[in-house]
Amino acid sequence: KQEVTQIPAALSVPEGENLVLNCSFTDSAIYNLQWFRQDPGKGLTSLLLIQSSQREQTSGRLNASLDKSSGRSTLYIAASQPGDSATYLCAVMEGGQAGTALIFGKGTTLSVSS
Amino acid sequence: DTGVSQDPRHKITKRGQNVTFRCDPISEHNRLYWYRQTLGQGPEFLTYFQNEAQLEKSRLLSDRFSAERPKGSFSTLEIQRTEQGDSAMYLCASSPVPHEQYFGPGTRLTVT
Numbered sequence: 001k002q003e004v005t006q007i008p009a010a011l012s013v014p015e016g017e018n019l020v021l022n023c024s025f026t027d028s029a030i031y032n033l034q035w036f037r038q039d040p041g042k043g044l045t046s047l048l049l050i051q052s053s054q055r056e057q058t059s060g061r062l063n064a065s066l067d068k069s070s071g072r073s074t075l076y077i078a079a080s081q082p083g084d085s086a087t088y089l090c091a092v093m094e095g096g097q098a099g100t101a102l103i104f105g106k107g108t109t110l111s112v113s114s
Numbered sequence: 115d116t117g118v119s120q121d122p123r124h125k126i127t128k129r130g131q132n133v134t135f136r137c138d139p140i141s142e143h144n145r146l147y148w149y150r151q152t153l154g155q156g157p158e159f160l161t162y163f164q165n166e167a168q169l170e171k172s173r174l175l176s177d178r179f180s181a182e183r184p185k186g187s188f189s190t191l192e193i194q195r196t197e198q199g200d201s202a203m204y205l206c207a208s209s210p211v212p213h214e215q216y217f218g219p220g221t222r223l224t225v226t
Contacts, residue, residue: 004156031213032213032214034214034215036217041222042219042220043118043120043205043217043218043219043220044157044205044207044217045217046214046215046216046217049214089156089157091156091157093213100162100169100170101147101159101162101170101172102147102149102157102159102207102215103159104156104157104158105156106154106155106156107156
């Protein structure tokens with residue numbers, strides 16, 4: 001059974017720091033991996049999607065990497081800002097039947113202080 | 115607005131009542147998903163439609179839960195005889211090929 005783990009569960013940093021959020025998954029046979037942002041009481045905003053054949057994706061100050069063989073992904077946030085404060089969720093879609101459920105980690109709650 | 119929409123945004127109901135939620139996906143997306151999220155947890159998959167066909171259901175979707183997607187457009191999720199354990203955020207997502215899922219704002223259900 002696929003399990004997704006995110007470390008750390010919470011992170012507090014001062015504004016301007018670069019930071020890394022970690023995601024690990026137990027079964028490397030994934031179709032894709034998606035990183036989301038969730039503000040308190042709100043829905044999920046898709047940040048980056050990495051297909052299983054890709055190694056990384058970049059969007060602005062965000063960079064996500066994928067190492068399928070080791071079952072790991074990282075989300076790198078450069079020059080953090082208070083507006084980055086949110087919960088970041090990692091989710092994998094298992095291979096074999098594309099278009100089915102995402103399996104989520106519990107998230108990393110980030111707080112960026114000014 | 116071309117995003118996924120959900121209605122209502124909040125619902126408070128008494129235990130034992132029935133509730134129904136609606137999701138309108140992005141118009142060109144043929145895949146629609148329902149998830150449930152409780153406090154401090156990641157979303158958990160409930161069910162998935164491709165067009166009007168319900169192709170997969172989680173074990174979380176007990177007999178009290180039913181979902182429909184008539185004509186492959188909007189979808190409804192009904193919970194019968196609600197229990198306090200049903201209190202959660204219910205999230206809807208839609209996706210096109212190549213399967214990036216876009217989520218709506220969610221419906222927060224509180225069962226008293």
